[in-house]
Amino acid sequence: xxxxxxxxxxxxxxxxxxxxxxxxxxxxxxxxxxxxxxxxxxxxxxxxxxxxxxxxxxxxxxxxxxxxxxxxxxxxxxxxxxxxxxxxxxxxxxxxxxxxxxxxxxxxxxxxxxxxxxxxxxxxxxxxxxxxxxxxxxxxxxxxxxxxxxxxxxxxxxxxxxxxxxxxxxxxxxxxxxxxxxxxxxxxxxxxxxxxxxxxxxxxxxxxxxxxxxxxxxxxxxxxxxxxxxxxxxxxxxxxxxxxxxxxxxxxxxxxxxxxxxxxxxxxxxxxxxxxxxxxxxxxxxxxxxxxxxxxxxxxxxxxxxxxxxxxxxxxxxxxxxxxxxxxxxxxxxxxxxxxxxxxxxxxxxxxxxxxxxxxxxxxxxxxxxxxxxxxxxxxxxxxxxxxxxxxxxxxxxx
Amino acid sequence: xxxxxxxxxxxxxxxxxxxxxxxxxxxxxxxxxxxxxxxxxxxxxxxxxxxxxxxxxxxxxxxxxxxxxxxxxxxxxxxxxxxxxxxxxxxxxxxxxxxxxxxxxxxxxxxxxxxxxxxxxxxxxxxxxxxxxxxxxxxxxxxxxxxxxxxxxxxxxxxxxxxxxx
Amino acid sequence: xxxxxxxxxxxxxxxxxxxxxxxxxxxxxxxxxxxxxxxxxxxxxxxxxxxxxxxxxxxxxxxxxxxxxxxxxxxxxxxxxxxxxxxxxxxxxxxxxxxxxxx
Numbered sequence: 001x002x003x004x005x006x007x008x009x010x011x012x013x014x015x016x017x018x019x020x021x022x023x024x025x026x027x028x029x030x031x032x033x034x035x036x037x038x039x040x041x042x043x044x045x046x047x048x049x050x051x052x053x054x055x056x057x058x059x060x061x062x063x064x065x066x067x068x069x070x071x072x073x074x075x076x077x078x079x080x081x082x083x084x085x086x087x088x089x090x091x092x093x094x095x096x097x098x099x100x101x102x103x104x105x106x107x108x109x110x111x112x113x114x115x116x117x118x119x120x121x122x123x124x125x126x127x128x129x130x131x132x133x134x135x136x137x138x139x140x141x142x143x144x145x146x147x148x149x150x151x152x153x154x155x156x157x158x159x160x161x162x163x164x165x166x167x168x169x170x171x172x173x174x175x176x177x178x179x180x181x182x183x184x185x186x187x188x189x190x191x192x193x194x195x196x197x198x199x200x201x202x203x204x205x206x207x208x209x210x211x212x213x214x215x216x217x218x219x220x221x222x223x224x225x226x227x228x229x230x231x232x233x234x235x236x237x238x239x240x241x242x243x244x245x246x247x248x249x250x251x252x253x254x255x256x257x258x259x260x261x262x263x264x265x266x267x268x269x270x271x272x273x274x275x276x277x278x279x280x281x282x283x284x285x286x287x288x289x290x291x292x293x294x295x296x297x298x299x300x301x302x303x304x305x306x307x308x309x310x311x312x313x314x315x316x317x318x319x320x321x322x323x324x325x326x327x328x329x330x331x332x333x334x335x336x337x338x339x340x341x342x343x344x345x346x347x348x349x350x351x352x353x354x355x356x357x358x359x360x361x362x363x364x365x366x367x368x369x370x371x372x373x374x375x376x377x378x379x380x381x382x383x384x385x386x387x388x389x390x391x392x393x394x395x396x397x398x399x
Numbered sequence: 400x401x402x403x404x405x406x407x408x409x410x411x412x413x414x415x416x417x418x419x420x421x422x423x424x425x426x427x428x429x430x431x432x433x434x435x436x437x438x439x440x441x442x443x444x445x446x447x448x449x450x451x452x453x454x455x456x457x458x459x460x461x462x463x464x465x466x467x468x469x470x471x472x473x474x475x476x477x478x479x480x481x482x483x484x485x486x487x488x489x490x491x492x493x494x495x496x497x498x499x500x501x502x503x504x505x506x507x508x509x510x511x512x513x514x515x516x517x518x519x520x521x522x523x524x525x526x527x528x529x530x531x532x533x534x535x536x537x538x539x540x541x542x543x544x545x546x547x548x549x550x551x552x553x554x555x556x557x558x559x560x561x562x563x564x565x
Numbered sequence: 566x567x568x569x570x571x572x573x574x575x576x577x578x579x580x581x582x583x584x585x586x587x588x589x590x591x592x593x594x595x596x597x598x599x600x601x602x603x604x605x606x607x608x609x610x611x612x613x614x615x616x617x618x619x620x621x622x623x624x625x626x627x628x629x630x631x632x633x634x635x636x637x638x639x640x641x642x643x644x645x646x647x648x649x650x651x652x653x654x655x656x657x658x659x660x661x662x663x664x665x666x667x668x
Contacts, residue, residue, distance in 0.1 A: 419595065
């Protein structure tokens with residue numbers, strides 16, 4: 001029973017494929033893998049936008065959307081129907097293209113954003129036996145396809161012929177390139193210890209429990225440091241607060257998609273959220289045990305439920321961060337990436353190697369590895385604070 | 400000649416021609432991205448998965464972005480009004496055609512090219528990693544050194560001189 | 566025409582296009598784009614020979630391409646840094662105007 005519930009979708013697909021002739025099967029199999037994925041994450045996008053607005057509202061002491069429920073009825077659902085009018089509004093709004101804009105590039109930019117973002121979902125194991133394509137170089141595929149997002153940001157910013165758009169695009173690209181390095185370096189620790197780029201192998205390496213706790217990589221010193229860095233870099237990669245300089249409303253209007261309206265704007269919005277889900281999904285796969293249950297007595301819950309629970313938990317964390325932290329300044333952003341994140345990611349790489357070679361020494365390797373991370377963290381942090389490269393924001397008010 | 404190969408080859412060639420013939424440099428660099436993507440597809444067709452992904456990561460994620468940054472930093476993003484071709488461009492085209500003729504002739508007439516198609520080779524990431532860490536470890540270290548040197552060199556060359564700034 | 570010849574011809578065409586771009590355009594950045602195209606054509610050759618060659622298990626062609634991609638990245642970085650430095654000096658990226666040896 002538990003087994004069949006866990007494999008429900010896999011079996012459903014095989015059952016449906018059984019009715020088809022041999023020749024059609026590969027094609028239909030691909031369609032049957034992709035369509036539910038797009039539908040589920042598209043639905044998640046709709047829910048999360050409301051979730052985010054309501055969550056931010058709570059944090060800022062207001063209600064957030066709470067009127068729209070199911071259309072043509074009196075059921076309000078606490079405002080969770082808001083995405084329906086939002087979607088309709090985006091669809092029927094006039095599509096304004098600036099006269100000076102480079103029409104073709106302006107049109108292609110949102111498409112170029114969405115394609116790589118959707119492609120990254122191909123390698124995410126969202127449940128047991130539930131990976132669309134289990135590439136031998138899966139993690140590399142994720143990062144390489146993700147790199148194409150920068151091109152779309154540039155296309156959007158440049159083709160609009162608007163200085164706010166161009167500034168936002170240049171900020172965005174600089175930020176994405178800078179934070180891609182700690183992102184990849186922190187993922188490399190996991191790849192190094194698992195010895196495989198295959199996402200299913202990485203999840204399989206985190207199976208099982210020791211002393212009631214799961215064998216997730218986040219519960220090791222290097223894994224914890226790596227996970228924290230991965231999350232920070234993921235926040236920056238998905239252009240979310242406190243790293244939302246590329247689209248800082250109060251400075252750049254909306255950054256690289258200032259000149260987009262209607263459906264194209266909705267595509268940018270969708271691409272951004274789907275990119276965020278994908279990168280969180282990779283973080284879960286790498287550090288949080290993928291679809292594995294956190295405790296031995298909870299293993300009966302289907303694997304995809306665990307994946308989605310972890311995903312929603314981190315999405316909530318991202319919303320919380322957005323509501324709490326102020327936006328960074330450009331120089332702070334850059335020096336944080338280059339002077340703190342990258343050195344720490346490199347040190348973490350060494351720590352992971354030390355951890356590997358000290359296997360079998362028991363508590364000693366925990367102490368050594370924890371010290372190897374905490375020492376540089378304190379020294380680096382203090383050094384940067386002293387020179388005021390990083391540090392608390394000071395406010396100056398007009399006299 | 401599989402249809403997939405023909406489509407990818409057509410996309411690659413057309414975008415390569417576009418990359419060198421558009422007047423606007425940004426359009427050129429965007430066409431270049433398509434060429435790189437097409438080449439990555441061809442690598443996948445040739446069962447070189449790792450190289451195909453590395454191609455996308457390095458060329459689209461880094462080289463194309465670098466080119467775009469250089470275009471914007473040198474203020475050449477606008478469509479130029481003056482001639483874009485070098486004075487001796489006809490000679491240049493002639494040279495290119497001659498080169499292609501020689502290469503094409505060599506390819507079509509060569510006896511060394513075997514007619515039989517061997518079984519698809521397998522190159523897993525593990526094999527590549529083993530080869531890099533054993534047989535090719537010295538080249539790997541040298542590449543690491545070269546990349547570091549190139550990075551420092553590029554920063555120093557592009558850095559504004561202090562004298563100039565004042 | 567065998568499959569290998571198809572790939573080799575494609576690579577030769579790509580090389581020719583890159584060559585034509587590098588020598589017929591005035592702009593230094595376009596010359597660099599042409600050079601990148603030529604490098605990619607060479608890479609395609611390596612991979613094609615690896616795939617259809619006599620002993621692919623040695624991975625020689627693949628390794629060559631991996632190193633060549635790394636070198637191409639370094640080359641692009643240095644080349645574009647040079648172009649930016651030259652632009653700062655001459656206020657132009659036109660190759661014909663860079664004919665002055667005095668600093």
